[in-house]
Amino acid sequence: MPPRRSHKKSRAGCRRCKARKIKCDEVHPRCGNCTKHGVACDFEHPGVADSLTPAETPRPTTSTSNCDSPSTSTLPPTPSVDAETPLPLYRNPESLPLTTNTKSSRMMELKLLHHYTTITCETLAISSPVSERIWRNTVPNLAFSGANFLADALLAVSALHLRYNSPQDQELVRASHAYMASTLSEYGASLSKGINESNAEALFLTAALIAFQSTASRIFSRDDSGDLKDRSDGYVLPLSWFHSFQGVKAVVAASWQWLRHSGIVVPIIESQPALNLDLSGQNANFFGHLLDGAEEEIMSMDDDPESQELTRQAYRHAVAVLDWAHKIPHTGAPLVFLATVSRRFVELLEIRRPRALAILASYFGLLKCLDSVWWLKGVSRREVMGIISLFNPDDEEWWPRLQWPLRIALYEGDVIPPDVWGADWAAETALLEEASHNGNFVSHIELLSQMFTAMQNMPGGTAALDLAARQTFMSHSRTLDPSALIDNTARPSP
Numbered sequence: 001m002p003p004r005r006s007h008k009k010s011r012a013g014c015r016r017c018k019a020r021k022i023k024c025d026e027v028h029p030r031c032g033n034c035t036k037h038g039v040a041c042d043f044e045h046p047g048v049a050d051s052l053t054p055a056e057t058p059r060p061t062t063s064t065s066n067c068d069s070p071s072t073s074t075l076p077p078t079p080s081v082d083a084e085t086p087l088p089l090y091r092n093p094e095s096l097p098l099t100t101n102t103k104s105s106r107m108m109e110l111k112l113l114h115h116y117t118t119i120t121c122e123t124l125a126i127s128s129p130v131s132e133r134i135w136r137n138t139v140p141n142l143a144f145s146g147a148n149f150l151a152d153a154l155l156a157v158s159a160l161h162l163r164y165n166s167p168q169d170q171e172l173v174r175a176s177h178a179y180m181a182s183t184l185s186e187y188g189a190s191l192s193k194g195i196n197e198s199n200a201e202a203l204f205l206t207a208a209l210i211a212f213q214s215t216a217s218r219i220f221s222r223d224d225s226g227d228l229k230d231r232s233d234g235y236v237l238p239l240s241w242f243h244s245f246q247g248v249k250a251v252v253a254a255s256w257q258w259l260r261h262s263g264i265v266v267p268i269i270e271s272q273p274a275l276n277l278d279l280s281g282q283n284a285n286f287f288g289h290l291l292d293g294a295e296e297e298i299m300s301m302d303d304d305p306e307s308q309e310l311t312r313q314a315y316r317h318a319v320a321v322l323d324w325a326h327k328i329p330h331t332g333a334p335l336v337f338l339a340t341v342s343r344r345f346v347e348l349l350e351i352r353r354p355r356a357l358a359i360l361a362s363y364f365g366l367l368k369c370l371d372s373v374w375w376l377k378g379v380s381r382r383e384v385m386g387i388i389s390l391f392n393p394d395d396e397e398w399w400p401r402l403q404w405p406l407r408i409a410l411y412e413g414d415v416i417p418p419d420v421w422g423a424d425w426a427a428e429t430a431l432l433e434e435a436s437h438n439g440n441f442v443s444h445i446e447l448l449s450q451m452f453t454a455m456q457n458m459p460g461g462t463a464a465l466d467l468a469a470r471q472t473f474m475s476h477s478r479t480l481d482p483s484a485l486i487d488n489t490a491r492p493s494p
Contacts, residue, residue: 113158155175204252329370357387
């Protein structure tokens with residue numbers, strides 16, 4: 001056995017690498033690890049590290065991610081908070097330098113703001129000029145009034161949009177991550193303090209932008225073949241989409257007493273097509289076959305009457321939303337699915353119940369009609385193919401029910417004929433007018449708000465309401481941890 005080679009341990013690494021107990025390449029003026037994660041390096045800024053007292057020496061944080069998180073940068077520790085309050089994933093992320101030059105940072109912000117107000121804002125609303133004007137003019141003005149987390153959210157979304165067209169631009173990668181990290185930190189702190197009249201609008205708009213960022217970020221989390229996969233377990237369901245949009249719903253319900261009078265929020269909500277759902281499950285409809293055999297499944301797989309009823313309602317409601325959106329897909333109606341399905345339906349997806357997966361595949365089939373929107377381009381094909389990979393082609397029960405989303409996802413052409421789609425879009429206007437008389441999203445939210453009010457009036461209700469708001473932040477944080485995207489940032493989108 002050859003003698004072991006001697007090893008001389010270097011003590012010249014940067015303080016951040018030392019704190020994290022990893023090898024530093026000692027490259028000046030910025031080591032490779034700090035460059036990779038876009039964080040401060042004391043080689044480059046020795047004054048920052050020297051100004052810390054021994055009590056402020058950073059400690060490595062525990063993370064379930066396989067990637068190094070920017071949260072371990074050389075910055076003061078997060079102030080202590082109540083044990084039940086979820087801690088932000090990032091410590092003072094607004095201090096993370098986007099570039100090494102102050103003037104360059106300012107120019108980056110101007111570039112992002114200009115891109116947001118001229119282009120990105122137009123992509124946040126589908127078929128709604130009123131909503132587009134609000135996102136273009138009113139929302140930035142609200143952000144400038146002191147809602148820093150909203151301003152950072154605007155810049156983060158703008159950076160992601162620019163990055164879509166320039167996927168190799170590492171400055172945009174760092175900007176997108178850093179601004180969203182700052183958004184999540186301040187947004188989470190505001191939720192922990194409580195929603196009130198002064199911050200309700202900004203929190204709603206920020207939650208909406210975080211949900212948008214969560215959805216759009218998925219286009220950068222793929223392997224070279226274009227499939228979204230976990231290294232150990234194949235295709236990964238986009239549960240983060242549901243967590244984020246469900247979070248928006250929770251914020252709206254918790255703050256509706258103030259939002260119902262908002263000249264900003266109400267027009268955005270009213271711009272959505274009115275819900276007109278058949279929840280009986282008795283009438284013939286296009287996706288009714290997805291409910292065939294549901295009762296037998298529920299009775300055999302759910303243990304108690306309460307969970308059985310929750311599952312039954314979750315399936316019926318999800319299919320009802322699919323049927324409604326199937327008739328008016330170009331209005332953006334399919335996006336409503338993410339926010340309106342029940343928490344139980346998301347749980348069924350998490351445990352990969354075949355019926356829930358088949359419903360989800362049909363949902364992504366609906367998104368084929370929105371393939372021209374940059375943040376939804378290719379989503380239908382990619383997600384439908386991913387979900388289908390979870391089924392056995394010899395499964396005689398479920399494989400036939402997956403044929404519609406498969407056929408739609410693989411369809412080549414800008415316009416899908418009615419005989420392929422299964423509905424005549426010529427009647428779309430009439431359906432919208434009919435639906436407008438049967439209630440709208442405002443009435444839907446009124447009912448949701450009443451439920452939250454009832455929760456408040458129950459023993460422990462305020463704690464439950466606060467928990468719902470905190471869970472919203474935690475869902476967003478899990479969804480948009482920038483460190484989880486580091487390994488994929490250099491990969492161009494197809």
